[in-house]
Amino acid sequence: MRARAERFLPFALLLPAVAFLALLIVIPMIQALILAVIAEGGGFTLEHFERMAGDVNFSDAWRNTLLLLILIVPLQIVLALVMALLINSRFRGHGFFLYVYAIPLAISDLAAGILWLAVFTERGYLNSSLQGAGLIQQPILFLSFENLPGILTAIVVAESWRATAIVLLILIAGLQLIPRDFFEAADVFGAGRFRRTIHVVLPLLRPSLQSALIIRTIFAFQTFAVVFALAGRNMPVLAGEAYVWYAANRNEHLAAAYAVLLLGLTIVATVVYLRVLGLREAEVAR
């Protein structure tokens, strides 16, 4: 009786999470998959994907999404790594910095976008500061559709501010999992701070770096609210197109096609990370 109860206990404990995932992730995902390949009148079709690929904004959205990914992810990983190593060195007051770094985590991405809009807009904080300091005469149109580098910079800054903290937290947790003895052994055997980081800390941090990269890349594919708040339709991205086709153009099939494309990209990126950064079998303790 007791043994039976114990056999079922793990499943019982997993059930709420499984139910949650099924209800909010798996079912919508299957629905999206079906929507993307079903013709208006029923039956299998690829016409939605063809229409998506032929859309005027498609190539821009595709380019912008990848551009943001390439700019934001490495920047955030490097920033977060430096911040994490700094905090992990336990200097006086490191706890304060951790809290300050983590504040943006509590803000929704749309709110973060609007916040940075207030900085970058024509009469925003940045322009008034620069004018006040006498550095410029006329306000700079950072977010004009003619100023792609400006828009891009604003989005990269806002996204980095908003989402670096999650990477930071993952890396700090990873650093704290590394036994102190490894740091000390590196010190004793002659590695300076820099080489200790390169030869000991980073390799041991690989599992956490992998998680952080996967999470960040998935989020980067989904970048949407911040872009929308700062650039509106001036800067189409894949996730934004899915939203526009669903909400504005009322074409759920095309929106689903975009969503499926994003899902595919996410899976490819994740598999690549797992392959490239995964631990060799021999390194894993028995």
Added chain:
Amino acid sequence: MGFALVAGIGIERATKVFARTTAIKGISLDIKDGEFMVLLGPSGCGKTTLLRCVAGLEHLDDGRITIGDRDVTDLAPRHRGIAMVFQSYAVFPHMTVEDNIGFGLRMHRRPKAEITRRVAEGAELLGLTSLLARYPAQLSGGQRQRVAVARALVMDAPVLLMDEPLSNLDALLRLQARADLKRLHKEVKRTTIYVTHDQVEAMSMGDRIAVMREGSIEQVGAPMEIYDRPASQFVGGFIGSPPMNFLRGSVRAGSFEGDGFAFPISRVPPKVDGRGLLLGVRAEHLRIGDQGVPARISVVEPLGDHALVTALVGKTPIKVQAPIDVRAKPDDDVRLAFDESKARWMDAETGAAL
């Protein structure tokens, strides 16, 4: 590596304070070239802290440390000319055995050919040659421990520090590793500080032992000197298995009297009449017979080559190492004879030997 090849270690008035407690309290200790010094004591006595101060992993709050003729008090660990074996081994899981052993040499930017040669030598010395391509996860605990020792030895640092390197091995392996370490020390003759809480390890390996207690050194000396003439009740009770027996009492007119016993005694330290004393006698210096101190047997434990007998002298349990064929049974009334020249007298208040 630019360090003197032999170097003694000087520790002067070393003090280390942690948030609330003073971990080491003004310790001074001189360790000679090539000496194997054991820091022995119960957990929390400050032995590991003292070792970490020598390594440079902790900074002294007061005092200074010299290695050879260099003052290393404010130097980073890597500039001190030390190598270390950690209690957890700290063998890097992401490197092969070969890369682990050569780690220190690579960090000190030695030429490739030299690294290859010395790693091969180190692996040979520790019997790791066939395992060089493995990762630590593929090794047993004993093999990992040997990788940690090899990594420290190939450094050719004049000082070798070991923090309880055998405590994570099972009993049988520990015996083997203990003999191996002793042989290695004979071959390479590095000045060694070895931290342990195991008095058998300390006795069998150390040229000298520093017995520590509550942040201070209680006694320093050769193993047998400490065993035969403990400087305090603490040392006598910590070293030896079973620990030294202590009878509490006082001397009056040539008789030692305590709770439920009184017996004549001839060799008494001067001017102790009426003072509280401890009489310390080791189990192997006691004989069960028909002469000596009256006692009653309470337990007899046969241990193969001898029997460990517990007898009550008055109310104090006393351990006696008796021949295995001893005929004593529980509740027998016997007498215990002992060689007074081997006994130690201590002050009952301070525990210090007289």
